[in-house]
Structures are given as C-alpha cells and as structure tokens.
Amino acid sequence: MxxxxxxxxxxxxxxxxxxxxxxxxxxxxxxxxxxxxxxxxxxxxxxxxxxxxxxxxxxxxxxxxxxxxxxxxxxxxxxxxxxxxxxxxxxxxxxxxxxxxxxxxxxxxxxxxxxxxxxxxxxxxxxxxxxxxxxxxxxxxxxxxxxxxxxxxxxxxxxxxxxxxxxxxxxxxxxxxxxxxxxxxxxxxxxxxxxxxxxxxxDPALGSVTVREIVDALDAVVITAEDRLQDTVEAFMVGAMGQEKALRFFRRKANKAVITGGDRADVQLAALETSTRAIVLTGNLRPDPFVIARAEDLGVPMLLVDTDTLTAVERMEALLGRxxxxxxxxxxxxxxxxxxxxxxxxxxxxxxx
The missing domain is CATH 3.40.50.300 (P-loop containing nucleotide triphosphate hydrolases)
Structure with missing residues (x-):
C-alpha cells in the first residue's frame, strides 16, 4: 500500500x-x-x-x-x-x-x-x-x-x-x-x-460562492431580490468612501459582493451601478427605501446583518478563501x-x- x-x-x-x-x-x-x-x-x-x-x-x-x-x-x-x-x-x-x-x-x-x-x-x-x-x-x-x-x-x-x-x-x-x-x-x-x-x-470560479451561502455564513436577512440567491460571487469589496470614489473603486471587480454600512446610501447606489451580485449591510441598519427599490429593480440582493463591518469582512474572507x-x-x-x-x-x- x-x-x-x-x-x-x-x-x-x-x-x-x-x-x-x-x-x-x-x-x-x-x-x-x-x-x-x-x-x-x-x-x-x-x-x-x-x-x-x-x-x-x-x-x-x-x-x-x-x-x-x-x-x-x-x-x-x-x-x-x-x-x-x-x-x-x-x-x-x-x-x-x-x-x-x-x-x-x-x-x-x-x-x-x-x-x-x-x-x-x-x-x-x-x-x-x-x-x-x-x-x-x-x-x-x-x-x-x-x-x-x-x-x-x-x-x-x-x-x-x-x-x-x-x-x-x-x-x-x-x-x-x-x-x-x-x-x-x-x-x-x-x-x-x-x-x-x-x-x-x-480560476476565480473555484473560490466563488452563491449569495445564499453568504446569507447562511453571515446569518443575514434578505431584503431584496430573494429569487437571485443562487447567483455566484467571486470577490468582495468594502465601501467606506464617498460616492464618486466608490464608483471608480467598484468598477475594478465584477461579480462581487459589497460590504458597507446600512446608512451609506451613496455607497450602495454606487455599487448598484457596477457589476454587483449582493450588498451586505452592516450594523443592522436598514437602507433608504429608494435604494431598496433600485436594488429590487436591478435584481441585486441586499443582505442585512447585525455585525460590524470588520466581523463581516472576516467571515467573507474565510468564506471566499476556501x-x-x-x-x-x-x-x-x-x-x-x-x-x-x-x-x-x-x-x-x-x-x-
């Protein structure tokens, strides 16, 4: 043997x-x-x-x-x-x-x-x-x-x-x-x-996860586009800047999830203008109704979590790293x-x- x-x-x-x-x-x-x-x-x-x-x-x-x-x-x-x-x-x-x-x-x-x-x-x-x-x-x-x-x-x-x-x-x-x-x-x-x-x-596809897997890993509440949870996410980005810079930043990666505070409507709208598969909203803060409507129209799940951004980032790193x-x-x-x-x-x- x-x-x-x-x-x-x-x-x-x-x-x-x-x-x-x-x-x-x-x-x-x-x-x-x-x-x-x-x-x-x-x-x-x-x-x-x-x-x-x-x-x-x-x-x-x-x-x-x-x-x-x-x-x-x-x-x-x-x-x-x-x-x-x-x-x-x-x-x-x-x-x-x-x-x-x-x-x-x-x-x-x-x-x-x-x-x-x-x-x-x-x-x-x-x-x-x-x-x-x-x-x-x-x-x-x-x-x-x-x-x-x-x-x-x-x-x-x-x-x-x-x-x-x-x-x-x-x-x-x-x-x-x-x-x-x-x-x-x-x-x-x-x-x-x-x-x-x-x-x-x-091969980016090998490390990809579905939006549903992110929901499970972060114990998130799905606010929009529940029918798109099988979409795959290949990377994640953290949004903590102004809208203009965020737009340029988010254009660098496709098929991504964006992690940002639930009160950052400017960052959320910038993410929705690029190739984004999900938006993770930290701090248990619900987004503006206008942003919710826009995400629903575009078919982008918004995921509400009660953790802070750092904890969400750590969990995403572990999830996408495997x-x-x-x-x-x-x-x-x-x-x-x-x-x-x-x-x-x-x-x-x-x-x-």
Missing part, C-alpha cells in the same frame, strides 16, 4: 481541492484509493460522531468510504482546545495510527490531507513534522507565492522536508504572473533542488486543471505507482 501526504505552505492555497482531485484521478486509473485527514479544524457532528467537514464530504464520495469515526480521528473542537490547554489531552499518535490502519485496510493507495501550514497541529503533536514520519509517506507541497514575494516558503519547506518531499505545485497563479512563475520561479526552485510538478492558473469542495462542478474543474497543468506521471512515480 502506498500513501501520499498533500500539504501546503499557508491557508487558501487549494490543498484540499488538489487532494480530492488526486483521489478521483487514482480511482479512475483503477486503484482502490482511500482518504485520511489526521487533524481536522472544521468540526461537524453526524450520527453522534464528530469529524471534519471536508473529510466527511471527501469520504462520502469515495467508491468505498472509510469508517466515519476513523477518517479524521483528531478534531479541533472547543472541548479539545480546553483539554489541551489544561494539559489533559492524551497522546494523539496511537489514535491516528489505529484510524489510519482502519482506513487503509485493503487499499492500494491513501491520499492523506496534511496541515494547512507547517505549524498547524503542533500542540496536538500532529504538525507536518510529526505526521510525515508517523505515516512514512512522501509529501506533495502546494504553494501560492504572493506576487511581490520570492518563493521562500516553498524553498524553506523543501529544506525542512528533505527527501520526504516528492514535488511542489504552484497553484492559483494569476494570468499576469504565469510567465514569471513558469519561466523564473520554477527554474529558480529547480536550481535549488526542489522538484517542481506544475503551475496551475488562477474552495468549496461540495460542488461537483468545481471538483471536476480542479481535476481537469491538475491533469492539464501538472506532471502527474512524475508524481505517481515518486510515490511508487
């Missing part, structure tokens, strides 16, 4: 999507493939079992799902945090090894979703430095270098992992940065001994991009397949 750990240098690199795509590629090649996530950070309880939200979904779509209580044996619930800080948490390694054995029984290959960043799971003894040796598996690293940075995260991780690293994928690279990534960053890293497997372009794996179309899109832009044969060879 072979295994591979898919991990990343930082949050929002697309690690989970690549892990899911890899399970489906391997399954279609005839392998009995399983999925395992040692340490989860998005707790959800199903039939009395607490597991990780993404792990639950990925496991459900496998041809042969693993036991629900084993697919993610350690979950960072509030109770777990309290036990850890009180010094009462038990050694996690025996539970992880037992769960991994149960999930991998009879499999040809296991795709293990590792930490979002190197330090994640350290307090629980389940950081990348712990999981790699514990499961004796090679590591696939997913990175998304910032436009103004050198690729220091990937280089540091390559030094840290040594021979355990089987390859690096640069993911979510904007079109304007693709030549730099392919012609300069990849050769630079390869010259330092880092095995590079591909560069995947940025690739929503539960959407079959997005999962298929990620797989197609992985197949088109990465050297999968080199990857499979590196893990012995």
């Amino acid at each position: 072979r295994s591979i750990i898919v991990t990343s240098t930082k949050p929002y690199t697309g690690k989970s999507g690549i892990a899911v795509a890899l399970t489906r590629i391997l399954a279609d090649r005839g392998y009995d493939v399983g999925y395992f996530k040692p340490y989860g950070t998005m707790p959800v309880t199903v039939d009395g079992v607490t597991t990780d939200e993404d792990a639950l979904y990925v496991n459900q779509v496998l041809e042969r799902p693993s036991p629900l209580d084993a697919v993610c044996p350690v979950v960072r619930t509030q109770a777990f945090i309290e036990r850890m800080l009180a010094g009462e948490a038990a050694d996690t390694h025996p539970a992880v090894l037992d769960a991994f054995d149960r999930c991998s029984a009879g499999r040809d290959v296991m795709v293990v979703e590792g930490p979002t960043e190197p330090a994640q799971g350290t307090c629980a003894g389940l950081s990348l430095g712990d999981i790699g040796p514990l499961l004796s598996a090679p590591v696939l690293l997913v990175d998304r270098p910032r436009p103004t940075d050198l690729p220091e995260d990937a280089l540091w991780m390559a030094h840290y992992l040594g021979e355990q690293l089987c390859g690096v994928i640069l993911n979510g690279i904007h079109e304007s940065r693709l030549p730099v990534a392919r012609e300069r960053i990849v050769p630079f890293l390869e010259s330092r001994g880092v095995p590079m497997l591909g560069v995947i372009p940025f 690739v929503h794996l539960h959407d079959p179309l997005k999962a298929a899109r990620i797989r197609r991009m992985l197949e088109e832009h990465c050297d999968l044969e080199r990857l499979l060879s590196a893990i012995g397949l």
